[in-house]
Amino acid sequence: xxxxxxxxxxxxxxxxxxxxxxxxxxxxxxxxxxxxxxxxxxxxxxxxxxxxxxxxxxxxxxxxxxxxxxxxxxxxxxxxxxxxxxxxxxxxxxxxxxxxxxxxxxxxxxxxxxxxxxxxxxxxxxxxxxxxxxxxxxxxxxxxxxxxxxxxxxxxxxxxxxxxxxxxxxxxxxxxxxxxxxxxxxxxxxxxxxxxxxxxxxxxxxxxxxxxxxxxxxxxxxxxxxxxxxxxxxxxxxxxxxxxxxxxxxxxxxxxxxxxxxxxxxxxxxxxxxxxxxxxxxxxxxxxxxxxxxxxxxxxxxxxxxxxxxxxxxxxxxxxxxxxxxxxxxxxxxxxxxxxxxxxxxxxxxxxxxxxxxxxxxxxxxxxxxxxxxxxxxxxxxxxxxxxxxxxxxxxxxxxxxxxxxxxxxxxxxxxxxxxxxxxxxxxxxxxxxxxxxxxxxxxxxxxxxxxxxxxxxxxxxxxxxxxxxxxxxxx
Amino acid sequence: xxxxxxxxxxxxxxxxxxxxxxxxxxxxxxxxxxxxxxxxxxxxxxxxxxxxxxxxxxxxxxxxxxxxxxxxxxxxxxxxxxxxxxxxxxxxxxxxxxxxxxxxxxxxxxxxxxxxxxxxxxxxxxxxxxxxxxxxxxxxxxxxxxxxxxxxxxxxxxxxxxxxxxxxxxxxxxxxxxxxxxxxxxxxxxxxxxxxxxxxxxxxxxxxxxxxxxxxxxxxxxxxxxxxxxxxxxxxxxxxxxxxxxxxxxxxxxxxxxxxxxxxxxxxxxxxxxxxxxxxxxxxxxxxxxxxxxxxxxxxxxxxxxxxxxxxxxxxxxxxxxxxxxxxxxxxxxxxxxxxxxxxxxxxxxxxxxxxxxxxxxxxxxxxxxxxxxxxxxxxxxxxxxxxxxxxxxxxxxxxxxxxxxxxxxxxxxxxxxxxxxxxxxxxxxxxxxxxxxxxxxxxxxxxxxxxxxxxxxxxxxxxxxxxxxxxxxxx
Numbered sequence: 001x002x003x004x005x006x007x008x009x010x011x012x013x014x015x016x017x018x019x020x021x022x023x024x025x026x027x028x029x030x031x032x033x034x035x036x037x038x039x040x041x042x043x044x045x046x047x048x049x050x051x052x053x054x055x056x057x058x059x060x061x062x063x064x065x066x067x068x069x070x071x072x073x074x075x076x077x078x079x080x081x082x083x084x085x086x087x088x089x090x091x092x093x094x095x096x097x098x099x100x101x102x103x104x105x106x107x108x109x110x111x112x113x114x115x116x117x118x119x120x121x122x123x124x125x126x127x128x129x130x131x132x133x134x135x136x137x138x139x140x141x142x143x144x145x146x147x148x149x150x151x152x153x154x155x156x157x158x159x160x161x162x163x164x165x166x167x168x169x170x171x172x173x174x175x176x177x178x179x180x181x182x183x184x185x186x187x188x189x190x191x192x193x194x195x196x197x198x199x200x201x202x203x204x205x206x207x208x209x210x211x212x213x214x215x216x217x218x219x220x221x222x223x224x225x226x227x228x229x230x231x232x233x234x235x236x237x238x239x240x241x242x243x244x245x246x247x248x249x250x251x252x253x254x255x256x257x258x259x260x261x262x263x264x265x266x267x268x269x270x271x272x273x274x275x276x277x278x279x280x281x282x283x284x285x286x287x288x289x290x291x292x293x294x295x296x297x298x299x300x301x302x303x304x305x306x307x308x309x310x311x312x313x314x315x316x317x318x319x320x321x322x323x324x325x326x327x328x329x330x331x332x333x334x335x336x337x338x339x340x341x342x343x344x345x346x347x348x349x350x351x352x353x354x355x356x357x358x359x360x361x362x363x364x365x366x367x368x369x370x371x372x373x374x375x376x377x378x379x380x381x382x383x384x385x386x387x388x389x390x391x392x393x394x395x396x397x398x399x400x401x402x403x404x405x406x407x408x409x410x411x412x413x414x415x416x417x418x419x420x421x422x423x424x425x426x427x428x429x430x431x432x433x434x435x436x437x438x439x440x441x442x443x444x445x446x447x448x449x450x451x452x453x454x455x456x457x458x459x460x461x462x463x464x465x466x467x468x469x470x471x472x473x474x475x476x
Numbered sequence: 477x478x479x480x481x482x483x484x485x486x487x488x489x490x491x492x493x494x495x496x497x498x499x500x501x502x503x504x505x506x507x508x509x510x511x512x513x514x515x516x517x518x519x520x521x522x523x524x525x526x527x528x529x530x531x532x533x534x535x536x537x538x539x540x541x542x543x544x545x546x547x548x549x550x551x552x553x554x555x556x557x558x559x560x561x562x563x564x565x566x567x568x569x570x571x572x573x574x575x576x577x578x579x580x581x582x583x584x585x586x587x588x589x590x591x592x593x594x595x596x597x598x599x600x601x602x603x604x605x606x607x608x609x610x611x612x613x614x615x616x617x618x619x620x621x622x623x624x625x626x627x628x629x630x631x632x633x634x635x636x637x638x639x640x641x642x643x644x645x646x647x648x649x650x651x652x653x654x655x656x657x658x659x660x661x662x663x664x665x666x667x668x669x670x671x672x673x674x675x676x677x678x679x680x681x682x683x684x685x686x687x688x689x690x691x692x693x694x695x696x697x698x699x700x701x702x703x704x705x706x707x708x709x710x711x712x713x714x715x716x717x718x719x720x721x722x723x724x725x726x727x728x729x730x731x732x733x734x735x736x737x738x739x740x741x742x743x744x745x746x747x748x749x750x751x752x753x754x755x756x757x758x759x760x761x762x763x764x765x766x767x768x769x770x771x772x773x774x775x776x777x778x779x780x781x782x783x784x785x786x787x788x789x790x791x792x793x794x795x796x797x798x799x800x801x802x803x804x805x806x807x808x809x810x811x812x813x814x815x816x817x818x819x820x821x822x823x824x825x826x827x828x829x830x831x832x833x834x835x836x837x838x839x840x841x842x843x844x845x846x847x848x849x850x851x852x853x854x855x856x857x858x859x860x861x862x863x864x865x866x867x868x869x870x871x872x873x874x875x876x877x878x879x880x881x882x883x884x885x886x887x888x889x890x891x892x893x894x895x896x897x898x899x900x901x902x903x904x905x906x907x908x909x910x911x912x913x914x915x916x917x918x919x920x921x922x923x924x925x926x927x928x929x930x931x932x933x934x935x936x937x938x939x940x941x942x943x944x945x946x947x948x949x950x951x952x
Contacts, residue, residue: 112837114868116835172648186928187926187928187929188926192835193833195645197634197636197906197908198907198921199933199952200684200932200933205932208676225732251591252701298732359587361587391670392670428668429669430673430674435673453663457675457678
């Protein structure tokens, strides 16, 4: 953490002005107070900031942004600080402020007839899920960091997670947003309307733009009926191609009821069994690949339908073995085998990560090609590709060879990225399926994105943030 | 239809250049040839154009737009010419060209694993539905004009229709678009990826912007499992409040299976029974209001679930009577009672129309208030509010008093609009839920839209179309 002393009178004046807006207790300037806002989960980026400002209302956000606009002081908006690409961390040389939305966590309204919930940006995702649950509805966005990530961050990054296959990404779960623009004006777009064709889709400017076009301060979220019956299976199968055939079959038999279809390789399961306390293999023998399949049904019968599906898949030779969760405890045990993958990989040493997507039909070929190329470039490296097969999104992670030097392996990050992303490009895929661009992939973006698309992005950035004060150095 | 003679050498040169790009047969300059492109369904707008250009490929569209950009000649993109707000009709004084996408109707690809279909903008919606059906999938966008409207027009206007309650609007049914920008460059965004967080949501600029920010030439559409069982009921009930309670109950019992929830007032049914040949009231006695309710289920049992729901609703006193379609013929008969409403109203003389939405919970109060205000302002006027109750979208149509003068009644269009839209505004609703802005509501938009939102829209327009040649005078 770089401590930037407020050395100039201008800096000191700015900080005093922030204090007048949000109260002195909500302007942090001490390195020890700021540390939690300037480091991030993977410790890839260390930030530095003039101060951390914690406004308590949209009006306060607007006032802070107006001041920053006048002073041309950069602003890095931050929610739960769980992002994986450094989008929420200020570069010290920018002398930016961190604008933390964490104090804005109010539930503004629930409207059951409209099936909507209006929440402030700082509400933690798990809290939003709980509010929906409390009124007999579901808010289906779900990701590993849901205990600390915030709705504002989820929307700013268009978060994905395990529910995308049934409900879409964060973008698909929003009816309206309120956002503060770069000049401090408030875009008051908290519409509960499902249908409104009066002009351009302005909320789309803010969702997924990682705080570079505006600061989301509140949102109207869609609520969904709570599934009455959930059925979960842990399935062993010989290959990704078989997993794809199983997905086809499942879609045919269960359609929109598929709420998770997660791929796990044997090596990933081995890692989890080795490192996660109490983890057990639900199946008797080993298999090359696994699928965690979950159905969520509106009425009873999900378990019957899942059993039927598994019997059919076995009859076609697509699957080798499967276990059905007989209790909520067992269901949680199955999910733990998926959720602990990243942590277990961390315990196995250095891991070079990719968050990629390709058209679903191309996943087996992509895995095969990428595997061949990485194995040639880094003999002994251990491939742990896993993730949201049903969405075409694979976390193509590569663990260091056993006994190799961690730092030497991690030094090859860009080189291995280049190889894997080359395969992704050949299949018309994405180098960031769900984690966003942030700082980590900003330079990569320029290499892989269509020049016309990049030009449009730059034009939008110039139009909405002419002074370039909103999250500079991120995305583009 | 105003015939604009290509009087200047510049005009003649431009037309010759268009002919060189698309072939002389695809540049129409004779008034008789152009007439079909310059009049529209409700005959509210009569257009005039230099010529109609019918390109056959994206490259030809790009070449035509480049020429127009150099000459600063306005372009009005047009699909099936079924729009209801004049968005597809050029104002004679603009001396614009109509760019018809109708020749670009190719199916470029179907990818069953990705559940996507890539089609060109000129493909008729019904043809897209048929292509999906042919491979055992559904493309669920459905509207009255589906036999002639095109995918490009559907996306440019973010079309709604009867399937929105289950599948969303056109915007929700698209993964990627290809579009020609105002300077003739091609945005090549035909991605099949369900997840791609590499930058801003650029397709959102084009979808719903009515051809004012770019010209959509092709799109990747989402495909869905075909419902295996469909159950349809025609239900009589005492009030919109009861209809809302029925919707709540239906959501609770059938959740995502509700594929239509359409409101019809008794007077509307009377109109249809009087004018649509062979139409019959499915119920024995009269009721104040009706709901056309349809469930689409992945597995059998939809009819049982619907029966159960109706019995429960009857037990709670929400509904007075109901008929269940026993055959596909009967189902079509039920739907005809809904689909013929506009035509039957036309037969009853002048009709002042509104396409509005309010939060769903506020629909009963909105209907009550608007009804009171309109009845006071126009005694004897006949209220026929109908439509997509499940989406909060009401076509609040007002038929002239019996025997009144049609033109005198229609002369009060703006006055009645003002009254109804005032009620809409009080409930935070939309003055164009699904038809868009076009020419018809452009001036209204300035009055009702938030100034910051209008400013953002103007900024986007300036950025993407600095010369103002894309569909001038529409939307903003």
